[in-house]
Amino acid sequence: QSVLTQPPSVSGAPGQRVTISCTGSNSNIGAAYAVHWYQLLPGVVPKLLIYGNTNRPSGVPGRFSGSRSATSASLAITGLQAEDEADYYCQSYDISLSGYVFGTGTKVTVL
């Protein structure tokens, strides 16, 4: 089981703002290991969306933003669009497990 907990699903109407939480512990996010976010769409190669807690790779739209505080992190999508309907995963490193860990995943639905 994952050590990073995300809500199973979030939804919003086009144009709205949604946030996805990623709750960890003092052995991962709380130990200052960076948090990264990925977008998974069926039939599409997984995509790095946010790296180093808050940074967007080249080509990722500005409506995606990340934040981190204490033992948790969040991904926000501002101005939700139909093509944002996908699964989203956070990821970090866990010192207790000596390995990389992913969140439980969140399905975003655009109403």
Next chain:
Amino acid sequence: EVQLLESGGGLVQPGGSLRLSCAASGFTFSTYAMSWVRQAPGKGLEWVSSTGGRGTPSYYAESARGRFTISRDNSKKTLYLQMNYLRDEDTAVYYCANHNWDDGRFDFWGQGTLVTVSS
């Protein structure tokens, strides 16, 4: 353009072996750490293994340690995952990804190859 193309997946019986390959292009392969990540049907992502640009060091998730071996051939720009003593729970899509050793992110991913362990 970075491209990662996995191959080698298929149906294998419990206790069997399989070797996955990942052919890379579009970046200087030997300077990047590489990793394998898997996703079981209906489940989330799970990190499996990572290796440095020269094939060392290598790290494994608890679920893979002692059964799986990651390796690479930089002359062929190819990453491998040798999987032995396969179990039902190893059934998953296996992705290769290039890996930033500094902050732990997985920059680019392949499309994945499906491994099914079943009798």
